[in-house]
């Protein structure tokens with residue numbers, strides 16, 4: 001019989017360690033030095049079978065506990081039990097353990113068992129490059145402006161929640177990384193995602209689909225929002241949808257950082273546009289924009305429609321005192 005999980009004194013009897021290790025995309029070259037050392041240090045390795053296979057050469061001679069995809073809580077409980085026996089346990093995730101990975105479920109199990117950061121069992125999170133970083137690196141520079149990640153898995157999240165987030169980010173013009181876009185059983189979610197995006201975005205918006213990035217079966221496809229569902233998408237794919245400025249050139253997907261808003265390159269010289277200053281907010285930055293709308297004499301309703309912002313927010317800005325000019329840009 002296993003020890004009850006909710007007995008805090010049991011947690012301090014024999015100190016062990018739980019390491020939540022992000023493996024990165026799955027190639028040895030992209031496994032961090034700390035992740036490699038954490039696996040070497042561990043007595044027990046726990047993970048989804050595919051992830052164990054990715055580090056097969058590093059786990060020889062160790063206790064290896066393979067779990068299926070849906071057994072996340074079991075993996076965390078097993079890790080806690082082993083740590084209570086004084087063992088060092090590496091719970092491995094692909095990418096980063098904190099991005100749709102084992103870190104959250106493990107803390108939930110630990111807290112339920114009465115664990116606190118002062119308990120004898122140490123917990124270390126070893127970060128890894130997440131699919132959005134690695135897939136982006138394979139296709140160019142699609143994440144150089146504001147972006148977000150949305151998982152299309154409705155195994156634990158209701159569809160209306162996912163759909164509301166898709167709609168909001170499509171409207172707000174984020175670059176989006178779609179995780180868990182499709183599986184054998186979940187084939188319609190990506191179709192619905194496309195439908196929601198097409199309500200707000202140009203059908204020609206660039207899309208990159210990276211399957212098994214940095215693994216032997218890597219496959220990269222550059223396409224458009226309109227055609228993305230003609231591409232091969234599966235459980236091991238990440239779908240990157242650009243924003244309204246993202247472009248594809250020479251086979252690379254790039255989202256501009258915004259330099260063209262401030263500078264023009266003429267005859268090899270970089271010059272600021274009229275009204276703009278290096279190191280200062282744009283003339284359409286917060287201060288400039290506030291001053292402009294306050295001087296415009298236009299109604300909150302008109303301005304709200306033009307800027308696609310809530311009317312009560314515009315009304316508040318029209319009443320607000322202008323803030324002091326910021327001194328320096330961050331980069």
Ligand SMILES: C[S@@+](CC[C@H](N)C(=O)[O-])C[C@H]1O[C@@H](n2cnc3c(N)ncnc32)[C@H](O)[C@@H]1O
Pocket residue numbers: 025026093094095096097098099100101129130131132135178179180181210211212213214215234235236237238239
């Ligand atoms: C359960 S999530 C795990 C995410 C992981 N913790 C991370 O930070 O990348 C699984 C999803 O990650 C994405 N993914 C993970 N590894 C990938 C890779 N090598 N290439 C492309 N997508 C990957 C896919 O969208 C897949 O459906």
